Amino acid sequence: MPKHPAEPFRIKMVEPIRLTSSEERKQAMIHAGYNLFSVPAKDVYIDLLTDSGTGAMSQAQWASIMVGDESYAGARSFYRLKEVIQDIFGFEFFVPTHQGRAAENILSALMVNKDSYIPSNMHFDTTDANLRARGGRPVNLVNDQAFNISAIVPFKGNMDVDKLRKWILETGPEKIPFGCITITNNAGGGQPVSLENIKAVAAIYHQYNIPFFIDACRYAENCYFIKLREPGYAEKTTKEIAREIFSLADGAWMSSKKDAIVNIGGFLAMRDEGLYQKVCNELILREGFPTYGGLAGRDLEALATGLYEGLNEDYLDYRLKQTAYFADKIREIGIPIIEPAGGHAIYLDAGTLLPQIPQKEFPGQALTAAIYLEGGIRGVEIGSVMFAHKDPETGEIIYPKLELVRLALPRRVYTQSHLDYVADILQEIWEKRASFHGYCITYAPELLRHFTARFEPL
DSSP states (O other), X not given: OOOOOOOSSOOOOOOOOOOOOHHHHHHHHHHTTTOGGGSOGGXXXXXXXXSSSOSOOOHHHHHHHTTOOOOSSSOHHHHHHHHHHHHHTOOSEEEEESSHHHHHHHHHHHHOOTTOEEEESOOOHHHHHHHHHTTOEEEEOBOGGGGXXXXXXXXXXXXXXXXXXXXXXXXXGGGOSOEXXXXXXXXXXXXXXXXXXXXXXXXXXXXXXXXXXXXXXXHHHHHHHHHHHSTTOTTSOHHHHHHHHHHXXXXXXXXXXXXXXXXXXXXXXXXXXXXXHHHHHHHHHHTOOTTTTTOOHHHHHHHHHHHHHTTOHHHHHHHHHHHHHHHHHHHHHTOOBOSSOOSSEEEEEHHHHOTTSOGGGOHHHHHHHHHHHHHSEEOEEESHHHHOEEOTTTOOEEOOSOOEEEEEOOTTTOOHHHXXXXXXXXXHHHHTGGGOXXXXXXXOOSSSHXXXXXXXXX
């Protein structure tokens, strides 16, 4: 029987939640165009849409908020955050941003054009869209095992270094303004990347004079996976592992709403002073002055405190074990998931679970809708709604290899009984899985359509 870990914290404040009726959920979905992003949070019982900005801040973080310096320029809260970022990540230059996609937007604005190709293991949604919005071509070069749902691989998020080298030679380094890697690999199941792989990727990028940037939104979880799974790192602290990882890179960006356990915040860091000056100018235009970057001083303080808390190994041990418990409960039902369990979420294999629904009818969307209608649980589709796109040269629709539904666990928010309830609802879904049908899109923007698209059931 799955065993839930004991929480390394006590609950000091509670927020009431309410399970709506089946009819209320049906009406909410009709009003939202069957898009869970458009369902009001008051109509959601267990919200597993995302782990971004949805965590519970600690007493130390709330205390930090009270000493926030709201000076427009040169606030002491900025200098505290600067010390923390230099201590953990080792970058000399950085700017705060309101979240990760703002950092992606700034980097893309400065470095990407219509002739650009940007490789990674797997780009997630906002990275992919920011690159495409500037005319760039995001390229995913994750190892092939990432698409084998049941394969038990310790570092399933690794980039395929042979593919990367071959692709660089075929594409031409001059067309690659920068290369990146995402840790953990969100689009591929929250799977970690080994330090050995990061070293190999960095060496290839630098061999061809390609700047190397790390998408660091779940870097702390990745560091703990390295500590647990990679030979030679068991005695290293997560902070020491983080310093080694980022010493290999020319820069990084982070949506700090994940592993820094804040409700808002991010940053863009780099070693190149010339790039930093350009970034500052772009930041002033789009986000704010370089010492606040779209954040209040209190947000900078909470972020500085949260970056250290996110590296705490007692917390990380609990975090990974809670996700593993959730995975065990779902396995007992028989629902296929990406194996092994990642750090921040469970990814249901909607394509296998609902084989009667073809990709063009969005099996992941059908499953997210069913889970909400059945139990008031909100997840997110990670499949053809999110990632299918037209090839700019041929016009052909390119579908992703996997049709997934992500159930992301907010940090320090839900208890064992909440996860048991979700498992009970998934059991009901499993038993009537043959009865579900697909969806069609009635409205969608060109980029990031999953946020605002509207659907109708078929």
